[in-house]
Amino acid sequence: MIKVSSQAKEKVVQMMQSDGVDIASHFVRVGVKSGGCSGLSYELKFDASLGEDDKIFEDNNVRIVVDKKSFLYLVGTTLEYSGGLNGKGFVFNNPNANRTCGCGESFSL
Numbered sequence: 447m448i449k450v451s452s453q454a455k456e457k458v459v460q461m462m463q464s465d466g467v468d469i470a471s472h473f474v475r476v477g478v479k480s481g482g483c484s485g486l487s488y489e490l491k492f493d494a495s496l497g498e499d500d501k502i503f504e505d506n507n508v509r510i511v512v513d514k515k516s517f518l519y520l521v522g523t524t525l526e527y528s529g530g531l532n533g534k535g536f537v538f539n540n541p542n543a544n545r546t547c548g549c550g551e552s553f554s555l
Contacts, residue, residue, distance in 0.1 A: 448476060448520055450506040454527040454536065458508055467492050473502075473509035476525070478516040486519065488538050 450458070462469050477489040496502070499514035512520055524539040 448503050448505065448510045448512065449524040450508045450510065451524060451526040452506060454525045455506045455508050457527040462492060473511050475511050476520060477513060478519045490536055
């Protein structure tokens with residue numbers, strides 16, 4: 447399962463509304479791809495199309511969709527949002543990551 451913090455939920459809803467994305471028909475797609483300074487990097491986007499191997503979660507009234515391959519890297523992850531002057535934006539609190547880069551956008555297992 448992937449969890450969503452209250453701050454991340456507020457930011458997701460705000461971004462969907464400002465982008466004109468229909469909250470009822472769209473969801474947040476989270477994925478992992480090769481790259482970044484630690485070997486793997488996170489992907490985050492709004493989507494409305496489900497794939498055959500997608501896993502669907504809902505936490506804090508936010509629908510999250512993850513493809514089967516990415517899910518193996520993301521089990522137990524919490525999507526958080528850090529704002530403010532030194533805020534990083536969306537942050538993945540991933541208990542599976544052995545090492546993360548300084549920017550928090552990539553990791554390794």
